[in-house]
Amino acid sequence: MTRQQVLDQYFMDARHKLIEVAAFLDRVDRSEGDADFRLAAFRTALKHLAEKKPHRAKRVLLSFSDPTMKPIAKAPGKGACGAWKAL
């Protein structure tokens, strides 16, 4: 695909998602109380979007990921929350 074709097919969808992210951050700012570790992880991940390097999606995913290799002692539950919390 040419760059123009990519823009024609995906610009509106990406624009929509970008505005949703902006509105989410505004909503977080307007709300009261402390934020947990996920907000800091989100802001860290956002920095990758502005980088002019390939593989942004990979770097965003890596920034949310547990980088350790040692199995944990016991599963704390079944779910995942989307961002790794360093212990």
Next chain:
Amino acid sequence: MRYIEPHGHMVSRTTDDYQDMVTAGCAAVCEPAFWAGFDRSSVNGFHDYFCQLTDYEPKRAAKFGLPHFSWLCINPKESEDVALATDVIGLIPKFLDRPNVLGIGEIGLNKNSRNEMKVLEMHVDLAARHDQLILVHTPHLEDKLKGTRLILDVLRSDKRIRPERCIIDHVEEHTIQLVLDAGFWAGMTLYPESKCSPARAVDMLDLYSHERIWMNSACDWGVSIPLAVPRTALEMKRRGWPADLIDKVIYRNPIQFLSQCPKFKLP
């Protein structure tokens, strides 16, 4: 269009879904054992579930002209209870000869705990002893990278395991290269909110490989789309992919992997 749905939890879907899939060109569906959304209270619950996967569900699919295959295991979400997992794994061999059983799956990790690792190793040993194909679930979200690395270590450390007979499912941009470089097959799961969107899945096909890779909907009782594979085929078409290459990814690739089990035959 013709396609294989290599990973669908059809016990939690409606007959309308079967009709839609067949209408869209689905030629076979494969159903790995998974978590029911609640923990089963005993090994008897798994016995009944395995009967459902190997007897009742193939008959339900057949009413719509759709061949149905299954994979058996205790899902990693229930692997923290090693005693229960041991009993369930002991139950599996008597189901392996059933005509629609393709192998052991979806095994793997969920929270990357020690007990999950033990149960994963038990499943891998079971598959090796019975010469079964393996379908692996990788963890969700922040746990996926670590879980994928641990799973690859377990599989590579067992010299009886041949990578070309294992598929590592739910890969994303940060894990796909690890899986393919190690010689395993990779599965991309197409979900509306997590895992891969159709656009990202096609990006990965463009960036990494058309070989040793399949796509699935992993449709279940959660937010998921049974027609995710044909919709992603439309995404490929929008990008100008040739019909033969689309057919390879959504039909011939899964057949290539699944045909390593002699029981996988299409009418």
